Amino acid sequence: MDKKVISGYIKNITAIMVVYAIIFYLIQIKVINNYYNGILILAGIYIIVAASLNLATGYLGQLALGHAGFMAIGAYTAALFAIAVDLPKYVELVAGLILGGVVAGIFGLIIGIPALRLRGDYLGIVTLGFGEIIRIALLNLSFTGGAAGLKGIPRYVNFTEIYFLVVLVIAFLFAFIRSRHGRAILSIKEDEIAAESVGIPTTFYKVYGFVVSAFIAGVGGGALGFYQRILDPKKFNFMFSVEFFIIVVLGGMGSITGTILAALALAFINEFLYSIDELRLVIYALTLIILMIFKSDGLLGRKEFSLIKLLNRFSKKTKIENAD
Amino acid sequence: MAQFIQQIINGLNVGSIYALIALGYTMVYGIVKLINFAHGDILMIGAYFGFFALATFNVPFGLALVISMILCALVGMAIDRLAYKPLRNAPRISALITALGMSMLLQNLFRLLFGAQPRRMPAVIELKRIEIAPGIAISNLAIITILLSVGLMLLLEFVVKKTKTGKAMRAVSEDKAAAKLMGVNVDKTISITFAIGSALGAVGGLLYAINYYQVEPYMGMMPGLKAFVAAVLGGIGVLPGAMLGGFVIGLIETLTKGYISTTWADAFVFGILIIVLIFKPAGILGKNTREKV
Numbered sequence: 021m022d023k024k025v026i027s028g029y030i031k032n033i034t035a036i037m038v039v040y041a042i043i044f045y046l047i048q049i050k051v052i053n054n055y056y057n058g059i060l061i062l063a064g065i066y067i068i069v070a071a072s073l074n075l076a077t078g079y080l081g082q083l084a085l086g087h088a089g090f091m092a093i094g095a096y097t098a099a100l101f102a103i104a105v106d107l108p109k110y111v112e113l114v115a116g117l118i119l120g121g122v123v124a125g126i127f128g129l130i131i132g133i134p135a136l137r138l139r140g141d142y143l144g145i146v147t148l149g150f151g152e153i154i155r156i157a158l159l160n161l162s163f164t165g166g167a168a169g170l171k172g173i174p175r176y177v178n179f180t181e182i183y184f185l186v187v188l189v190i191a192f193l194f195a196f197i198r199s200r201h202g203r204a205i206l207s208i209k210e211d212e213i214a215a216e217s218v219g220i221p222t223t224f225y226k227v228y229g230f231v232v233s234a235f236i237a238g239v240g241g242g243a244l245g246f247y248q249r250i251l252d253p254k255k256f257n258f259m260f261s262v263e264f265f266i267i268v269v270l271g272g273m274g275s276i277t278g279t280i281l282a283a284l285a286l287a288f289i290n291e292f293l294y295s296i297d298e299l300r301l302v303i304y305a306l307t308l309i310i311l312m313i314f315k316s317d318g319l320l321g322r323k324e325f326s327l328i329k330l331l332n333r334f335s336k337k338t339k340i341e342n343a344d
Numbered sequence: 345m346a347q348f349i350q351q352i353i354n355g356l357n358v359g360s361i362y363a364l365i366a367l368g369y370t371m372v373y374g375i376v377k378l379i380n381f382a383h384g385d386i387l388m389i390g391a392y393f394g395f396f397a398l399a400t401f402n403v404p405f406g407l408a409l410v411i412s413m414i415l416c417a418l419v420g421m422a423i424d425r426l427a428y429k430p431l432r433n434a435p436r437i438s439a440l441i442t443a444l445g446m447s448m449l450l451q452n453l454f455r456l457l458f459g460a461q462p463r464r465m466p467a468v469i470e471l472k473r474i475e476i477a478p479g480i481a482i483s484n485l486a487i488i489t490i491l492l493s494v495g496l497m498l499l500l501e502f503v504v505k506k507t508k509t510g511k512a513m514r515a516v517s518e519d520k521a522a523a524k525l526m527g528v529n530v531d532k533t534i535s536i537t538f539a540i541g542s543a544l545g546a547v548g549g550l551l552y553a554i555n556y557y558q559v560e561p562y563m564g565m566m567p568g569l570k571a572f573v574a575a576v577l578g579g580i581g582v583l584p585g586a587m588l589g590g591f592v593i594g595l596i597e598t599l600t601k602g603y604i605s606t607t608w609a610d611a612f613v614f615g616i617l618i619i620v621l622i623f624k625p626a627g628i629l630g631k632n633t634r635e636k637v
Contacts, residue, residue, distance in 0.1 A: 149573065152611070156611045313431060
């Protein structure tokens with residue numbers, strides 16, 4: 021492997037561990053109290069789901085409005101699995117999250133095939149309807165606990181687990197987008213007809229990208245269940261899907277690091293503005309409209325924050341200064 | 345049998361409202377190829393205007409209807425001017441997100457202004473049940489709803505087919521550039537389309553509110569979505585398709601409620617959307633159009 025690539029990996033991994041160590045230490049000495057710890061964990065879940073939505077919307081260019089539905093499927097699958105079986109904590113956690121993701125992915129396939137076969141904006145409305153179906157189903161089925169919600173889920177997720185889950189998901193997404201498949205997906209967003217005419221099976225890649233997105237959203241949902249210990253079907257409504265959408269648009273459609281920043285920012289802003297919910301939503305809605313009119317690919321656009329580039333820039337500067 | 349016919353009548357009642365709303369979706373989609381998510385909220389606004397006219401100013405029903413239609417037409421035109429027009433040549437997804445943002449804005453603005461509590465719609469017409477056969481009754485409200493809807497649809501059909509404005513609308517939806525070359529004022533035509541669609545939405549909203557006795561900021565979402573499903577079912581962009589789709593969705597919904605399950609009725613409607621997209625994506629009356637590069 022290229023020396024540069026390896027040193028890049030080392031730098032990134034070091035940075036991830038250093039950030040983890042700092043936050044973990046701050047939690048230990050109670051500078052970050054339980055309340056903020058909770059917001060951090062929720063922000064982590066927001067990052068996972070919003071990043072998955074960014075794959076569908078930012079990279080694939082499809083409007084997906086039912087990610088709360090995929091989350092709910094993942095959450096209920098993982099939770100029911102963990103309640104049913106009796107295995108060591110981490111086995112249950114990992115198996116539950118994967119299972120939740122897989123089931124969400126299967127549902128993604130079921131609704132993705134009819135909607136994505138067509139050109140046009142059907143996915144938005146189908147996913148919206150799908151989210152509603154899931155919510156209605158969860159409210160009315162008995163094995164999901166119905167309207168009262170699903171209780172008695174073990175708490176397997178805390179800051180450490182969510183932090184590394186986020187790292188894993190983000191690393192996977194970066195690798196995925198830069199792979200052959202990722203480039204095919206990007207080309208569909210750029211120009212579907214041109215992509216098709218150079219031989220890219222557009223329907224296949226649209227469905228593929230969407231299923232991966234649903235899978236990750238399911239994993240995020242599973243993590244939510246393992247953190248909250250109770251699942252309320254009413255929470256997984258249309259507005260919940262839209263919140264992820266706002267994160268993606270704010271962070272930049274096609275920027276994973278932008279999504280991370282926006283998710284962190286919104287998790288805290290949501291918490292502070294909770295008491296004035298109406299105003300909060302009016303502000304978000306206005307932000308969406310104004311952003312689309314004046315900067316239609318979101319605040320960060322497609323820019324990615326890169327630690328390596330930043331470090332290189334610094335080292336170059338110091339070299340030049342030394343030479344002087 | 346009597347119960348079945350009763351359900352059909354109820355279905356036609358709801359269906360005619362969906363059809364009115366679906367027309368707005370399909371007209372806007374036909375002309376600017378945009379799913380106007382905010383259309384559902386136009387019907388909410390129409391219901392609110394109607395509510396204030398009826399409850400606060402005590403105007404008669406017919407006048408309230410006209411006021412609500414005119415105001416909603418203005419709101420629809422304003423939305424188009426402010427939010428959609430700057431994005432006419434932008435990527436589709438930007439316009440869709442704007443529409444979504446507009447929908448959120450309208451809902452939450454009305455929640456901010458008038459509160460989340462549902463308000464009780466005054467009884468506009470003295471409710472009378474007319475027995476047409478043993479066990480089958482139709483309320484005068486249902487008759488008014490159905491007649492008004494069908495009448496407006498016929499009027500719309502006339503406007504689109506016979507008037508100069510309608511001709512312009514059809515031309516713009518077929519080919520914007522060519523229409524412009526022929527001297528059609530494209531922007532004005534689009535504005536008129538939004539105005540007509542929104543006015544019909546206002547009637548739908550007011551009738552919906554009267555049928556369900558209340559107005560609230562989020563009331564537009566569900567009927568809006570179902571009307572969209574109706575528009576897709578009938579063939580999006582095709583006016584008779586939207587009417588047909590509306591009636592079909594209304595019938596399916598009431599029959600599901602009557603014979604299968606009340607709680608699952610909404611899920612059923614969305615299930616139909618998915619099935620339609622699998623088997624006949626162009627809708628019942630839609631044509632398969634070839635794509636031009």
